[in-house]
Amino acid sequence: MANVSIRKVVKAYEGDVQAVKGIDLEIVDHEFVVLVGPSGCGKSTTLRMIAGLEEITAGEIWIGGDVVNDVPPRDRDIAMVFQNYALYPHMSVFDNMAFGLKLRKFPKEEIKRRVDEAAKMLDIQMLLDRKPKALSGGQRQRVAMGRAVVRNPKVFLFDEPLSNLDAKLRVQMRTEIKKLHQLVPTTTVYVTHDQIEAMTLADRVVVMNHGVIEQVGAPQELYHNPATRFVAGFIGSPAMNFLPCQLVDDGGLKVQLADGTKMAVPPQRVDRYGPFKGKKMTLGIRPEHMTETHDSEKPGVQRMNAKVDVVEPMGMETLVHHFVDGVAVCSRIDPNVHTGPGEILPLAVDMNNMHLIEDASNRVV
C-alpha cells in the first residue's frame, strides 16, 4: 500500500500529439480515485504511465515515496485490470492468478493459500481448473481481479474494467469492486468514461478533458459545486441544462432567460453574482431541480412555464423535454403528474441549486 503522486506529467506521442498536458494529482494511501472523462481525454494514457507501460515525456510519477519514471512495470509492484481482461488463454484460472507469484518465486503453499483466499473472496473457487475461454464475461472479470488481488500490490489500476459487461452485470460488478476495496483497502486508480461508475465508486473523482484535469473532488462536491462548465455538464445524468441568460436588476437581482422569463436569484447569492451583471452568462440547472409545482413552495423557488415536447416515463420519475427559446431543456417530474406533448406545464425551478457560468471563461462563478 502506498500513495501515488503525479507531478507535472506530460505525455506526447510522435507527431506532437499531447495526450496528457501536464497534470498534477496526489493520491493518498488507501484512497479510491476514479479518472473520468470523455473518450480520448487521456485517462488510459495517465493510467498506463502509472503502470509503466507508457513512457513519461516530462514530469515525475512517485509511488510509495520513490520516483518510478525509469522503473519497469515489473518492479513497480502494481497490479492492473484491463478492459478486455488480458487473461492468459493457455493457462487455467489458477495459473492465471498464480502467475505473478510464481514469477516472484513464492513458495508453492503460499501461492496456493493466496489464490484460494482470493478465489473465495471473489466466489470463483469452482472455476480454478478452467481455461479463460470456458468462462463468462463476469467470471473473466473476477479472475482478472483475482490476479490483481493475490499479488497484494501497492496500487491497483483498473482501465474501464466493466465496459465489456452487459448493463446488469456492470451494476453488480461495480458493487463487488467497491466491496473488494472495503475488504482490501489498497490504493486504487480506476479509469472509466461512465460518470455513474465514477460517482458510486470513488472517494475522489478526477474529471479530465483534453489531457488536463478539470476538477478533483468528492463525488458530492463535483455534483453540487462543479468548477467548470465541462464538469457541470459531465457529472449528473440526465445532464445539467444550460440556458443562455443575463443578470438584470428588476427589483432585486434576477436571471433573465432568452425568452424573457425572469427568475429571482436567492438573496444569499446576490453578492456573489452581482459583478456579472450585463455579461453574457449561462444558467446551469439540473433536471432534478426543475420539477412540478406545489401549492406552497420553499424560498428560492421560481416558476416558469414549459411547452411540453416529449414525455419519458421512467417509473420512479418522468422526464419532460421542452424548449426555452430553441434550447432543449429536460426536467424531472413526479410520475403522478399527467401531461402530454403540446401541453403547458408550470415548473418550479429551485434557484438554490442554480449554477451560473461565465461564457467568456466557461467557469462556474
Place this chain on the structure above:
Amino acid sequence: MADGSTMVVGAPSAASTRPTGSMKMLARRRSMAALALCAPLILLIVCLKVYPTFYAVYLAMLDRRMNNFVGLDNFAFMLSRPSFQLVIFQSVFFAVTAVILKAFFGFVLAHLMHNIRGRNERVWRGLLLVPWVIPLALSTLTWWWLFDPSYSAFNWTLNALGIEDIAFLGSTWSARFSVIAVNVWYGAPFFMIMYLAALKSVPDQLYEAAAIDGANAWQKLVFITLPMMRNIILITVLYSLIVTFADFDIVRILTNGGPQDSTHLFATYAFTVGIQSGNIPRGAAVSLFMFPILATLAFFVLRDVMKRNKELS
C-alpha cells in the same frame, strides 16, 4: 462462373412459390456445380498422386525383372543392407537437424522482423524471403559453386584469413553439414513468415499483463510467446519435416549422395537405385519407407493441434 450467376437469377422466383423445396434444390444444384468445378482437379490428383502411390506399392513387390511377385522381400533386403541403414540414419539426421535449425533461425528472424517497425519492415521481410522464391535447383548450383574446393568465395575468404582450404563437399561430415546448411538457408524464410504472422497475432495486452505480473523478456518468451505459438510451431515443424524428409534437389545437385553415399536421402537413394541402376522395384521400396514415418508424425501432431484449437480461440 456463368453457371453460378444463372442460378442466382433463377432462385428468387422459385423461392417465392415453394421456399423450402427450392432451397433444397438450390443446395443440391450448388453442390453438383461445386463437384463439377472440382472434378478436373480431383482427376489430376488421382492421376498424379493416388495412382502412382498404389503403382509404387505394386512395383515394390516385384523382383528385379518386374515379372515375379516377391511380397515384402525388397523391403526386408533393403533393411538388412548397411548402405541403406546409412540412408535411414542420414535421412533422419538431415531432416531433424535441418528442421530444428530452420525453426530456430525462423523464430529469431521473425522476432527481429517483429521489432523492426516502420517502413523498413517490408523491405527486410522481402529480402529475407528471397531464398525461398529463387528456384531451388538454381540456388543450389550457386551454393555448389560457393563450396568448390579451389575456386570458391568461401575458401578464398578462409585463405585470406590464413585458414587452409576446406573440402566442404569432400568429406562425410562436412558434406552432411553443407547439405543441411543449404536446406536451412532455403527453408528458414518459410518459418520466419509463419512465425511473424503468429507473433503479430499475440495480443499486446498479454505482454503488458505479463510485464505487470513481473515477467522479464525471457519469461515473456517462455510463458507467453511460446505457448501462444505452440500450434503454429507444431504445424510448421511437421510440415517441414515431411518436406525435408522428401528432399531431393539439394543433395542431388550438391553431392549426388557422395562422398561414399554418406549424404543420400530416401528420395535421392531411390532415384539412384531405381532409375540410375535400373532396379525399379527396389527404388520404389526405398521411397515407400518414408510413408509410415511421415504418416505417424502427421497423425499425432494433427491430433494434438485439434485438441489445442478447441481449448484456445
